[in-house]
Amino acid sequence: xxxxxxxxxxxxxxxxxxxxxxxxxxxxxxxxxxxxxxxxxxxxxxxxxxxxxxxxxxxxxxxxxxxxxxxxxxxxxxxxxxxxxxxxxxxxxxxxxxxxxxxxxxxxxxxxxxxxxxxxxxxxxxxxxxxxxxxxxxxxxxxxxxxxxxxxxxxxxxxxxxxxxxxxxxxxxxxxxxxxxxxxxxxxxxxxxxxxxxxxxxxxxxxxxxxxxxxxxxxxxxxxxxxxxxxxxxxxxxxxxxxxxxxxxxxxxxxxxxx
Amino acid sequence: xxxxxxxxxxxxxxxxxxxxxxxxxxxxxxxxxxxxxxxxxxxxxxxxxxxxxxxxxxxxxxxxxxxxxxxxxxxxxxxxxxxxxxxxxxxxxxxxxxxxxxxxxxxxxxxxxxxxxxxxxxxxxxxxxxxxxxxxxxxxxxxxxxxxxxxxxxxxxxxxxxxxxxxxxxxxxxxxxxxxxxxxxxxxxxxxxxxxxxxxxxxxxxxxxxxxxxxxxxxxxxxxxxxxxxxxxxxxxxxxxxxxxxxxxxxxxxxxxxxxxxxxxxxxxxxxxxxxxxxxxxxxxxxxxxxxxxxxxxxxxxxxxxxxxxxxxxxxxxxxxxxxxxxxxxxxxxxxxxxxxxxxxxxxxxxxxxxxxxxxxxxxxxxxxxxxxxxxxxxxxxxxxxxxxxxxxxxxxxxxxxxxxxxxxxxxxxxxxxxxxxxxxxxxxxxxxx
Ligand SMILES: Nc1ncnc2c1ncn2[C@@H]1O[C@H](COP(=O)(O)OP(=O)(O)OP(=O)(O)O)[C@@H](O)[C@H]1O
Ligand SMILES: [Mg+2]
Numbered sequence: 001x002x003x004x005x006x007x008x009x010x011x012x013x014x015x016x017x018x019x020x021x022x023x024x025x026x027x028x029x030x031x032x033x034x035x036x037x038x039x040x041x042x043x044x045x046x047x048x049x050x051x052x053x054x055x056x057x058x059x060x061x062x063x064x065x066x067x068x069x070x071x072x073x074x075x076x077x078x079x080x081x082x083x084x085x086x087x088x089x090x091x092x093x094x095x096x097x098x099x100x101x102x103x104x105x106x107x108x109x110x111x112x113x114x115x116x117x118x119x120x121x122x123x124x125x126x127x128x129x130x131x132x133x134x135x136x137x138x139x140x141x142x143x144x145x146x147x148x149x150x151x152x153x154x155x156x157x158x159x160x161x162x163x164x165x166x167x168x169x170x171x172x173x174x175x176x177x178x179x180x181x182x183x184x185x186x187x188x189x190x191x192x193x194x195x196x197x198x199x200x201x202x203x204x205x206x207x208x209x210x211x212x213x214x215x216x217x218x219x220x221x222x223x224x225x226x227x228x229x230x231x232x233x234x235x236x237x238x239x240x241x242x243x244x245x246x247x248x249x250x251x252x253x254x255x256x257x258x259x
Numbered sequence: 260x261x262x263x264x265x266x267x268x269x270x271x272x273x274x275x276x277x278x279x280x281x282x283x284x285x286x287x288x289x290x291x292x293x294x295x296x297x298x299x300x301x302x303x304x305x306x307x308x309x310x311x312x313x314x315x316x317x318x319x320x321x322x323x324x325x326x327x328x329x330x331x332x333x334x335x336x337x338x339x340x341x342x343x344x345x346x347x348x349x350x351x352x353x354x355x356x357x358x359x360x361x362x363x364x365x366x367x368x369x370x371x372x373x374x375x376x377x378x379x380x381x382x383x384x385x386x387x388x389x390x391x392x393x394x395x396x397x398x399x400x401x402x403x404x405x406x407x408x409x410x411x412x413x414x415x416x417x418x419x420x421x422x423x424x425x426x427x428x429x430x431x432x433x434x435x436x437x438x439x440x441x442x443x444x445x446x447x448x449x450x451x452x453x454x455x456x457x458x459x460x461x462x463x464x465x466x467x468x469x470x471x472x473x474x475x476x477x478x479x480x481x482x483x484x485x486x487x488x489x490x491x492x493x494x495x496x497x498x499x500x501x502x503x504x505x506x507x508x509x510x511x512x513x514x515x516x517x518x519x520x521x522x523x524x525x526x527x528x529x530x531x532x533x534x535x536x537x538x539x540x541x542x543x544x545x546x547x548x549x550x551x552x553x554x555x556x557x558x559x560x561x562x563x564x565x566x567x568x569x570x571x572x573x574x575x576x577x578x579x580x581x582x583x584x585x586x587x588x589x590x591x592x593x594x595x596x597x598x599x600x601x602x603x604x605x606x607x608x609x610x611x612x613x614x615x616x617x618x619x620x621x622x623x624x625x626x627x628x629x630x631x632x633x634x635x636x637x638x639x640x641x642x643x644x645x646x647x648x649x650x651x652x653x654x655x656x657x658x659x660x661x662x663x664x665x666x667x668x669x670x671x672x673x674x675x676x677x678x679x680x681x682x683x684x685x686x687x688x689x690x691x692x693x
Contacts, residue, residue, distance in 0.1 A: 050650050053642065078652035090647040094665025100648070103661065108652035143665075144647075160651060 001028045002063075003168055003199045004049075009060035011048045017058070018044045020224035026168070029196040033210055033235060034203045036221035037243045042203045043087050045221070046172045050084040051077050065167065078104075079111035081167030085157040085174045087203075092144040097156065100144045101126060105163055129162040132192070134185050150177030158186045165193065170201040175209040187212030207239040222246035266305070272325075273307040279331035279443070280408045286333075289381045291388040292410050299407025302397035309401050318585040318617040319556040323525045324499045329443035329471040331409055335360050336442070338435045346429050347461055347491075347682050353429040359412035359446030359472070369426035372458065373417045377447055380415035387415065390449050390477045393505060395531070402529075403503045406475040409445035413474075416460075420453030420481070427678070429461045436468025436495060444472040451477075452484035452512075459487040459676055465522065466495045474502040480512035482536070487515045489679045491686070494522035496551075503529045510536035517674050518545035519683050520555055521690060527556035527585075534596075537565040544573040544673040546683070548690045549582035549614075556585035561603075563596035563626075572603040575670040577663055578614040586635065589621040596626045603633040608640065608666050660691040 004026040011019040018041045026032055036042055048055045049062065051074035062069040064080060072080060092100070106116040117125070130137065133155050145153050154177050161169050171190070175183055190200065190213050202213060210218075210232065218234040220227045220243070227246045228234065277300050288296075308325050309316040335358035343365070346353045354366035354374050361376040368374045380387055397404040418424060434444060452458055464472070472494070480486055494500045500523040508514060518528060532541050547555050561570045572588045590601040607616035618635035640662055648658035667687060674680040 050646075052646050052650075073655065074646060074649035075652050075654045075658075078650060084650055086647070086650075090641075090643050092641075092644045092647065092662070092665065094668045095661055100651075100661075103657070104648070104651035104653055107654060107657065111652065164651065 002026075003028045003065060004201075005063040007061045009048070009062060010058045011044060012056045012058055013044055013054065018224055019048065021060070022221075022224075022226060024219065024226060026199045026201060028199055030217065031194070031200045031202060031213060031215045033215035033218045034201060034221050035205065035218065035235060035238055037247060040222045041224045042221055043172055046084050046087075046170045046201075046203060049077075049170060050074055050082065075107070075111070078164070078166075079108055083161050083164055083166035083169045085154075085161055085169065085171045087172040087176070089145050089153040089157055091146045093146050095144050096141055097144050098126065098140040101160065101163055104160070108164055125163060129159055133159055133162065133189055134182075135159060151179060151182050154178050155182065155186065158189045162189055162193065167197065168199050168201065169193070170203070172203045173205065174202075175204055175206060183209065184212060207235050210235050220246055269307045270304055273304050276405060277304060277408055282331070282333055283409065283411050286378075286411065288378065288411075291392060292378075292381050295392055295407050295410050299397060299404045299410070302404035303401055303408055306398060306401045306404070315558060315587060318587075318619075319525075319527055319554060321525070323554075324471060327441060327469075327471065327499070329441050331443045331445065332358075336435050336437065340365065342467075343431070343433055344463075344465060347463065348427050348429070348678050351427040351429045351461065353431060354414065355431045355433060356412075356414060356446060357433050358435055358442055358470075359432070359444040361412075361414045369424050369428050371418060371422040371424040372428055373419075375415050377413040377415055378411060380449075384415060384417065387449070390451060390479045390507070391447060393475065393477070395505075400503065402473055402501045403475055406445045406447060406473050406503070410447055412444070413446035413448045415449045415451065417451045418453055418456040418458050420456060422453070422456045424456070424458045427459045427461060427676075429463065432462070432464045432472070432474075434464070434466030434470050434472055434494065434498065436466055436470035436498060438469050438497075441469040441471065444470060445474075446472070447475045449477040449479065450486065450488070451479045452481060452486055454481040455483040456481075457485040460489065461679060462488060462490045463493065464491065464500060465493045466498060468495055469497040470495070471499045472501070476502065476504045478504060478506040478514070480506070480508045480514060482510040482512060484509070484512045486513075487676055488517075489674065489676070490516070490518040492518065492520040492522050492526060492528065494526065496522070496524060498523045500526035502527070504531070506530065506532040506541070508532070508534050508536070508539045508541060511538040513540040514542065515673075515675060516543040517679075517683075518543070518557070519686065520545065520547040520557075521549070521686070523555070524552065525554050527558065529558040530560065532559070532561045532570070534561070534563050534568045534570065535565070537567050539568045540570075541568065542571040542673065544571060544670055546574070546667050546670055546687070547576035547584055548687065549576065549584055550579040550693060551582060552580070553582040554585070555583075556587070558585075558587040560589045560591060561601065562591045562593070563599045563601065564593050565595055566597045566599070568596060569600045570602065571673070572605075573670055573673060574605045575667055576607045576616065577610060577667070578607055578616055579610040581611070581613045583615045583617070585617045587619040588633070589623065590631055590633070592624040592626050592629050592631065594625040597628045599626060599629040599631065601629070601631040605635040606666075607637040608663065609637055610640070660688070663691060664688070
């Protein structure tokens with residue numbers, strides 16, 4: 001079953017075209033990795049999919065579980081089963097993490113026509129997921145991400161994902177900022193969610209994450225376009241050779257007139 | 260225009276506001292009350308309402324008030340007693356003032372609290388004029404002067420030395436307005452706490468229709484007295500609310516005030532907090548939530564006379580539509596007031612492009628060993644935070660409310676009496692659904 005279908009997607013940020021014709025299809029059960037040089041548009045793609053204001057789609061189409069994704073508000077996308085783990089999670093002083101999680105979880109359940117969690121059931125679930133991710137309960141009292149270390153913020157993203165149990169999770173450099181042990185824990189969290197009706201889009205710079213979360217398909221995104229698609233071996237090749245092949249003249253030959 | 264003609268013009272404009280005070284002439288009153296009315300009327304006749312160029316009045320325009328036609332009446336109009344709002348807390352005792360007039364038959368005070376109408380107290384309570392004949396120059400405070408000219412309505416609340424009143428005490432100002440013949444209300448009130456006594460007051464201002472209420476309140480805290488005073492200014496949408504409070508604190512006394520302001524089309528709460536002796540704690544905090552074309556002004560002076568005082572002025576507000584907020588705060592530290600710790604903070608969140616917030620934060624310090632800080636700023640809802648919440652499935656309106664509540668939380672945290680804090684939180688949530 002096709003979960004996500006991106007067709008000829010063009011998008012602008014700050015008046016500049018950043019995505020220049022993305023085509024990508026993700027089926028249920030698959031894990032796709034997206035790799036590419038800095039500034040190539042990986043985060044932009046993730047924000048466009050999540051519906052961030054200011055990221056303007058100028059051309060193309062995105063279908064998510066049969067729906068026109070671009071017509072939905074960000075909260076509608078979350079309700080439909082989309083989740084973005086941010087590269088740079090946002091700090092929200094004054095809103096406690098636990099309050100935030102509860103509001104989010106119940107909002108999503110309500111939108112999906114499910115019953116809201118009772119306070120007890122919610123706390124149980126939260127406790128269980130926190131334990132799995134090795135998180136300290138003290139963090140729940142603090143404002144969302146306020147004063148969290150880089151690694152703690154990423155774990156908090158993983159916690160939200162585990163609680164919201166999305167259909168499609170986009171992980172934007174969730175590995176950056178994590179130490180080796182944390183990386184394993186977070187990867188286990190992702191693997192625990194893997195199933196035949198879920199899919200993942202994993203954005204990363206490093207093969208080390210893909211050692212723990214084994215991708216089915218690997219894409220190279222450079223200068224706003226998918227330049228190559230292959231199997232897990234492509235990630236190893238990139239680690240070895242870098243992106244030289246996909247930038248500059250070689251990319252031009254590959255047919256991008258916009259460079 | 261020469262000075263004489265100019266003065267004539269002011270008197271022409273101010274006389275209609277004073278005419279109704281003659282009705283009070285026939286009533287029996289203590290000499291000091293008569294003298295106060297006279298001084299007030301004279302001062303107001305010469306100044307009229309404040310001019311925009313006058314110190315402290317640059318930001319709040321009074322046209323909505325001065326263009327109106329308001330009249331004082333000796334009797335409150337008839338109204339339906341069932342229309343009175345329920346007390347805020349179940350376990351509180353409550354007194355009621357209708358159009359500024361104390362209604363003993365609707366009132367009930369907690370044990371240890373003595374309540375009297377102003378006129379009764381003026382002849383029965385010794386030493387009262389000291390607290391009710393206002394400190395300072397009436398010529399510089401026109402609203403206070405106008406209120407003085409009408410000295411008649413209001414209540415005096417006293418707590419005896421050593422009495423610790425545990426039951427919360429609600430003071431309800433219920434105002435019955437009228438569009439055709441809008442009333443002008445001039446209550447004068449006093450809270451007088453004896454040595455080492457304590458009291459928690461919930462002061463509510465609410466009503467229906469158009470009216471102008473102009474309150475003068477004195478708060479006198481004797482040595483080591485402790486007062487918590489939680490205000491809700493929820494006047495009707497077409498009302499004008501002006502209040503002027505003089506707080507006089509004696510040695511080691513403590514004051515915790517919070518003012519929640521959402522009502523009225525034009526309002527100003529002015530405070531002069533006088534920390535007359537040493538070792539005093541004085542906290543005045545508040546939140547304002549404004550929409551449509553509301554204008555609200557908080558003007559606060561905290562004056563440290565002696566050493567070891569601690570004061571806080573901390574206000575936060577949310578301003579929507581074309582509403583306007585004003586905050587003018589000053590901390591004055593006299594030469595003797597060493598080791599003063601003064602803190603002033605004001606933040607406004609603007610929810611629309613046409614909303615406005617004006618600030619005038621001031622520190623005036625003559626002592627050398629003090630710790631004083633101030634800050635004022637306005638901002639908007641953080642778009643990144645909003646998107647983050649939405650991306651987790653929280654609908655935009657709810658996400659906005661959550662961010663606004665979290666913005667106000669830091670000031671609500673100053674309310675140490677949690678049942679009232681919860682009331683404020685509920686009020687804020689309800690307002691956010693507007
Ligand atoms: N608001 C903006 N205005 C103008 N340009 C922007 C804006 N936001 C992003 N860009 C540009 O878009 C391009 C793509 O950025 P993006 O964050 O998507 O890259 P990325 O592939 O995620 O990079 P990295 O690997 O460093 O995270 C960059 O050149 C960036 O400078
Ligand atoms: Mg990025």
